[in-house]
Amino acid sequence: MPDIPMVQAIGVSKRFGHIEVLKAVDLTIPKGEVACLLGPSGAGKSTFLRCINHLEKINEGELLVDGEFVGYREHGGKLYELHERHIARKRREIGMVFQHFNLFPHMTALQNTIEAPIRVNGETKAEAKKRALELLHRVGLSDKVDSYPAELSGGQQQRVAIARALAMQPKLMLFDEPTSALDPELVGEVLDVMRGLAKSGMTMIVVTHEMGFAREVADSVVFMADGMVVETGSPAALFDNPQHERTRSFLSKVL
Amino acid sequence: MPADPSTSRSGSATSPGRLVRKTVPLRHPGRWAAVAIIALVFASLVASASANPNYQWNVVWHYLFSAPILTGLSHTVELTVGSMAIGIALGIVLAVMRLSPNPVISTAASVYIWVFRGIPVLVQLLFWYFLSALFPRLSIGIPFGPSLLSVDTNHVITQLTAAILGLGLSEGAYMAEIVRSGILSVSPGQNDAAKSLGMKGLLTMRRIVLPQALRIIIPPTGNETIGMLKNTSMVIVIAYTDLLTSVSLIYARTYETIPLLIVACIWYLAVTTVLMFVQSGIERRFGRGFMPRREPGRLARTRARLFNRSATAGATHVAGGGDA
Ligand SMILES: Nc1ncnc2c1ncn2[C@@H]1O[C@H](COP(=O)(O)OP(=O)(O)O)[C@@H](O)[C@H]1O
Numbered sequence: 351m352p353d354i355p356m357v358q359a360i361g362v363s364k365r366f367g368h369i370e371v372l373k374a375v376d377l378t379i380p381k382g383e384v385a386c387l388l389g390p391s392g393a394g395k396s397t398f399l400r401c402i403n404h405l406e407k408i409n410e411g412e413l414l415v416d417g418e419f420v421g422y423r424e425h426g427g428k429l430y431e432l433h434e435r436h437i438a439r440k441r442r443e444i445g446m447v448f449q450h451f452n453l454f455p456h457m458t459a460l461q462n463t464i465e466a467p468i469r470v471n472g473e474t475k476a477e478a479k480k481r482a483l484e485l486l487h488r489v490g491l492s493d494k495v496d497s498y499p500a501e502l503s504g505g506q507q508q509r510v511a512i513a514r515a516l517a518m519q520p521k522l523m524l525f526d527e528p529t530s531a532l533d534p535e536l537v538g539e540v541l542d543v544m545r546g547l548a549k550s551g552m553t554m555i556v557v558t559h560e561m562g563f564a565r566e567v568a569d570s571v572v573f574m575a576d577g578m579v580v581e582t583g584s585p586a587a588l589f590d591n592p593q594h595e596r597t598r599s600f601l602s603k604v605l
Numbered sequence: 606m607p608a609d610p611s612t613s614r615s616g617s618a619t620s621p622g623r624l625v626r627k628t629v630p631l632r633h634p635g636r637w638a639a640v641a642i643i644a645l646v647f648a649s650l651v652a653s654a655s656a657n658p659n660y661q662w663n664v665v666w667h668y669l670f671s672a673p674i675l676t677g678l679s680h681t682v683e684l685t686v687g688s689m690a691i692g693i694a695l696g697i698v699l700a701v702m703r704l705s706p707n708p709v710i711s712t713a714a715s716v717y718i719w720v721f722r723g724i725p726v727l728v729q730l731l732f733w734y735f736l737s738a739l740f741p742r743l744s745i746g747i748p749f750g751p752s753l754l755s756v757d758t759n760h761v762i763t764q765l766t767a768a769i770l771g772l773g774l775s776e777g778a779y780m781a782e783i784v785r786s787g788i789l790s791v792s793p794g795q796n797d798a799a800k801s802l803g804m805k806g807l808l809t810m811r812r813i814v815l816p817q818a819l820r821i822i823i824p825p826t827g828n829e830t831i832g833m834l835k836n837t838s839m840v841i842v843i844a845y846t847d848l849l850t851s852v853s854l855i856y857a858r859t860y861e862t863i864p865l866l867i868v869a870c871i872w873y874l875a876v877t878t879v880l881m882f883v884q885s886g887i888e889r890r891f892g893r894g895f896m897p898r899r900e901p902g903r904l905a906r907t908r909a910r911l912f913n914r915s916a917t918a919g920a921t922h923v924a925g926g927g928d929a
């Protein structure tokens with residue numbers, strides 16, 4: 351069915367101990383769209399992304415990716431937690447890019463990119479390598495395939511990380527502040543790659559403080575604060591005509 | 606304008622008439638003084654060793670490659686390799702268990718570590734050797750139920766197995782702590798990244814976490830191995846003939862104590878040398894992606910040239926001795 355949304359969150363709550371980090375979050379992201387997640391530090395943006403691929407377990411609510419529960423199986427009206435290997439299988443379809451890149455430092459750019467396709471998907475080395483080289487070319491790193499992460503700039507590392515996630519051929523990409531750890535002059539090269547990815551039709555959820563990027567690339571912008579979705583809208587609506595006081599005061603600080 | 610000076614500077618640097626100046630590395634006269642002192646001390650040691658007849662170098666030479674010494678040496682090497690293999694494998698398992706979120710599993714590992722680090726190795730060796738006093742027969746089966754396989758304890762627990770068990774099982778407790786600190790040194794982001802690519806726990810541990818942890822684990826493991834090489838001499842309490850035991854059996858008979866102790870020292874140092882080179886090879890292998898390439902100084906280059914050559918010779922020497 352074409353109208354199943356890629357991500358659907360219904361009343362998602364998440365607690366760390368007694369602290370409620372996500373409070374009944376409702377959010378729908380249709381296929382092929384780019385959603386940018388904005389909000390002050392501590393709003394729960396990272397936690398929400400991590401719930402989507404089950405790096406964190408949610409305490410209440412329902413979270414569906416492409417119509418299926420994440421980390422659970424429905425049976426007779428109850429949700430049963432899945433075994434690690436089933437969760438791992440579902441995670442292959444969801445790529446994630448982290449603020450601090452999290453490349454494997456003991457592997458070259460190419461080895462980083464072919465590791466999961468070979469070990470998880472069981473691809474042959476030749477086919478994994480062929481696609482990895484294409485991807486590394488696409489992110490502009492054809493001359494760096496044999497470099498170790500420590501030999502690359504932050505921008506180059508983040509582009510390898512994007513290629514590594516894409517090598518699993520995901521249907522959804524999560525970006526958690528992908529440019530926040532970069533020197534200002536390196537931000538552009540990473541955003542360019544993400545812009546190209548958005549154009550190719552990838553569904554993306556991007557936590558970012560790059561308002562220019564959000565305005566240009568996003569189909570929808572979500573403003574979160576204190577674990578809640580405060581306001582959702584098109585970039586034009588949210589940036590030019592915010593409805594809530596929280597949104598206005600946040601935007602006045604970052605724009 | 607801040608841009609102006611920089612443009613003019615880069616302009617003059619590329620101008621055609623400019624001299625390319627050579628850089629002169631800093632001299633280190635202090636290092637050369639240290640070299641002179643070390644050479645002097647070394648020379649006087651050599652002089653005393655060759656002049657003093659009490660060393661009895663002919664006796665050293667007579668026993669260096671004799672059959673009982675070589676047998677003792679091969680037992681020492683076997684014990685070291687065997688018990689370190691058990692220790693490392695056990696250490697990895699115990700470390701992973703200790704980090705398990707399941708409290709029963711992590712507590713079991715902690716108790717093991719507590720017991721085997723707490724009891725002197727000497728006592729553990731004796732205990733394993735005299736296991737038959739406690740269990741005359743060893744059997745595999747269901748607790749309180751039928752046994753599937755049963756053997757005489759004295760058949761299974763020979764001096765060698767008692768020695769390897771005693772040394773290896775206690776080594777596992779020490780290695781567990783070394784491996785655990787290595788695993789904890791790997792950033793949690795690595796786990797997140799591996800999981801988000803669909804990698805499962807064991808695969809992540811094997812391919813992502815342990816290879817990075819090894820960088821931290823290898824140097825103390827080298828220490829443990831060299832320590833183990835010398836600790837094997839404790840097996841004298843269960844009358845197993847390692848290198849030191851063989852040596853002491855001979856000098857108890859001939860009273861040539863000093864030359865025979867020198868024989869033992871030569872072999873211990875030879876094996877230690879080999880182990881150190883193995884260690885630095887492994888360190889290089891697992892330092893990939895972490896170690897920036899560094900240009901060695903002149904002294905380091907000379908040392909590398911001299912030392913590498915003599916070390917290779919030493920290695921073939923030992924290998925030849927072990928075969929005999
Ligand atoms: N593993 C954790 N344990 C306890 N508290 C956490 C954990 N991760 C995040 N938090 C808390 O959850 C809140 C939201 O964090 P986060 O999702 O990282 O916010 P954001 O990404 O919007 O800055 C913060 O108050 C943070 O301290």
Ligand SMILES: [Mg+2]
Nearest residue numbers: 395396397527
């Ligand atoms: Mg965050």
